[in-house]
Structure formats: structure tokens, C-alpha cells
Amino acid sequence: MGRAAILTDPQAAARSGADVAMLTDLSECIGCKACEVACKQWNQNQAETSAFLGSYQSHPGILDNTWTVIKFVEDINESRDMSVESWQFIKTNCMHCTEAGCVTACPVDALTYGRMGTVELDVDKCIGCGYCEKGCPFGAVAVQAQVFDTDKKAGKCTLCVDRITNGLPPACVQTCPTDCIKYGSRDELIRWGRERVAKLKARGFANATLYGENELGGLHQLYVLLDSPEKYGLPVNPQVSPVLKAVRQVVYPLGKFLLGATFFGLLINFFASRNLSEPKDTDAPKATVQS
Amino acid sequence: MAAATRAKTGNQVKNGKVRRFGRWSIVCHWLYAACFLTLLVTGFGLMYDWLDFLAGAGSRLVHRYAAIGLAIMPLLYLVGSGREALSHIREAFRWSKDDLRWLAVAVPYHFTGRPKPPAQGFLNAGQKLNYLVVITTFVVFVTTGLIMWFLRPQLTVADQGVFWWAVMLHSAAAWVAASMFLLHVYQAALHPFTRASLRGMIDGYVTLEYALFEHPKWAQQFVGQSGSKPANR
């Protein structure tokens, strides 16, 4: 198997246009955050200082201008000597879901299913409403809080769509010193991931698993995990909020029907009622007039 | 004609017309209407593809400003119109069997003129329904709007449902209110039975003919009063 970050020739992938993906092998991530820096640099996102979180983690989570964050998963034995039982890292970023909550949520279609399996964000279309942030099951897209602001926009990992469609690997993939972020055709990565999980199991990691193969119709960010997804803060069975789905699939059509039916009802009434006469004093109920 | 005379109920009669709404209520009504329409148009920009030219960061801002206007309007109404406002609201919540009978025949009646519905008071059942829809949707708009506006950053992935419930109720209320609004505007401006009522929201007075026709239980107190003789009798 050997160490290699690129499993499919990026030039060939760009030419074929078939679905690609990233696979992060967390058994080999050393938490160095080179990927965070590469992401900031390539995408020209400003540095964002944040408070000390009690670990080496750089930011509390993904922000509108911080698209990938290495989260530190520390198991500390508090009952004994505060020794670290396990120290794991997970590179979080947009998963480029096949069934994406953010795409369902966006009211102006600024988020769309894009090229090569990515979920693309058109920042010019974005109105900063934050619906996508509340539609994403992974907290992978963010919009700043705002009161009367009009300049805040959503931001998230693009899977470097501007690079991969031009035959280059994503910036983080190219930078990772351990080559634990892999790039290639999605099928290829799944094959590689399964093999890797089998090897890890053989080495004693009984809970090792490949994440993202089937979740939400298949993610375009896959993980080889040493332990169960919960350990890394990943949802075991991620779902697009059923309330969000009901809004788009039930409430919107029903609402449009109600308003449309009212409109046409009144239109018909307009013609039907033309011969009805306006109230004259003789129309009033007799008892009233005589009172 | 004699100068306006004040009936014992506090209502006024002038030039064969009877007073229906006070000046301040009228001002609040139209301000509320302006805010509502602005909110409706900027909101529907997100819901109808053919209105998507209305969806933008700018129109979101207009939506937030108009929301503040809408939110304070009932307060202004209650403070400024006091007793009048309260008596109307109280009446809107008071439902009799006649109101239900009125609603039951309202559709055929407004198409064909029959069957004749039961006599109504200051508010007919349709107007009561309008009041109730306005009040209910106002409460829904304000509470869910505040959640969407100010609580979003506090809601984690786990409580996304709260946000979507807010969106669901907010948009459902928008369609219910919009439908009621269409009906309300139509009745006030176009339907032969009720278009005379629009004057009541402009200068505050309606003809006695209209009042006796649509609101006999309320209007009979004016019959025979000085200056109440219908002008075109």
C-alpha cells in the first residue's frame, strides 16, 4: 500500500469529471494543522485568533473563514494521574454530502450539487441568512452572527474545486506531511479505506471503521477511524433535519396552494358577484329598520 | 347638516354616515399594512422562484427593519386607541352561534346573495376571523422571527430542530396571513356587499345603508338619530 496521498491522477480525474473525494486516515494524523494553514493560504482566508481551549486545538469549530479545523479528542484519566489515555485528532471540514442539508436549506440556491461530487457555494448569490448553518448535520458551514449586517456570507470547504477541476489535488492534501489526507476517485478511496480498516483491525483496533461510505447517500469526505464515530464527535447516523425537510416538502407546497386557491377563488367571485347589488337601506333586516 | 352628534355609546353620526373607526386606529391600520406588505414581499422573495429578484442581502435588511415596525405597531395601537382597541379585540374573541351560522353560509352568500346570513354586530364573523388571524400570526411572526434573528448562533447542531420549527411556523403563518390579507383587501375594496366599508378605514365613516346592511345589530342604534338619515333615501 505504501504512503501516498494521491490515489488517482488528478489530471485524469479532472478530465473524466467523475466523483472524487478525500479520505482522511485518522490513524496517521499527527495533529500538526499544516492542512489548516494550507487551506487558509490557498483560499486567502484571514487568520482568526481565538481563546485558549484547554488543548492544542486552534479554533472551537469551523467558521465562515476557517474551513478546516483539527479537533483534538483527548481521553484523560481523571481518576488516576490525569494521564492521557488516548490522544486523537480529526480533521473536520465540509463532507460534500450526496444528500446535503445545506443545499436543501438554502433559500436562494447559493448552495448546489457541483462538479466532481462537490457541494459548491456561490458566495455572490449568498444572502447570509444562515439557513445552511442550521441545515448541516456536521456543523461544517458557518455564517457569522449579525443584527443589521448585510455583508456576512456563508463559508465552507470547497474541496478545492478550483484546483481539482484543473488537475491539482486539494491544498490540504498536497501539504499533509504524513499523507494521511488522500485524494482520488471516490471508488478508489473506498477500496483503499476498506483495506486499511482490515489492517487496523488485524493490528488490534477492533472498532476501526470506514466512515462516509453510505452516510447521507455517501460523503465525499471519508474517514478511516480508529474507534467508533461517537469517539470523534461524528454523528453515527447523520440525517437532514426532518423538520427542515417538512418545511421544504410540505409547508411550502401547502402554503403556495392555499394562497393560490384563495387568489383564484376571489377571481371567480369577482365575476360571479358582479350582479349582486350594493347595500341599500331597504336591504337591512326589517326588524332593525323599524326599531 | 347639523354638527356631529355624539351618541350615548360614544359613537358619532355625521351627514348620514356613522363613525366606525377612530383616527389613530386608522393610522395604525395603514402602518401595520405597510409593514406587513413589505415583510410579505421581502419574505416571499425567498419562497417563489419568480420573485427571486427580491431576494438579497438588502431585502433581508429591509425585512428586519419592517419587522421592528410591525412588532411595535400593536403597542402604538393599544396605547393610542385604548378603549376602542380593547373593545374591538374583545368583540373579535366573542363568538356566538350566529357567527358560526354566518361563516357556514358566507361562501354561497358572497357568490349568489343567498342564503341570507344572520344579522351581525360591529364585527361580522369574517372580520372577527381576520382579527384572530392577524393577532395569531403576529405572535407567531414575532416569536419565531426573534429565534431566527438572534438565537441562530446559540443553537448547536443538536438543537437545529428549534430553528426549523421556527422557520416552519414563520412561513406557514406567512401563507395563512397572506391568504387572509388577499381576502380582506378584496372584501374591502371590490366585493359589492362590503366595498362601502373601505371609507371606514379612510375617513372613519361608513354610510348608514352599509352599516345597517352588514352590521345591523350595531347600526340600529343610529336609526332616527339626528343627521343619520341616509342621504340618498
Ligand code: SF4
Ligand atoms: S457537510 Fe454540511 S456543509 Fe458540507 S455538504 Fe454536507 S450539509 Fe453541506
Ligand code: SF4
Ligand atoms: S447563508 Fe448563504 S449559502 Fe447559507 S443558506 Fe443562506 S443564502 Fe444559502
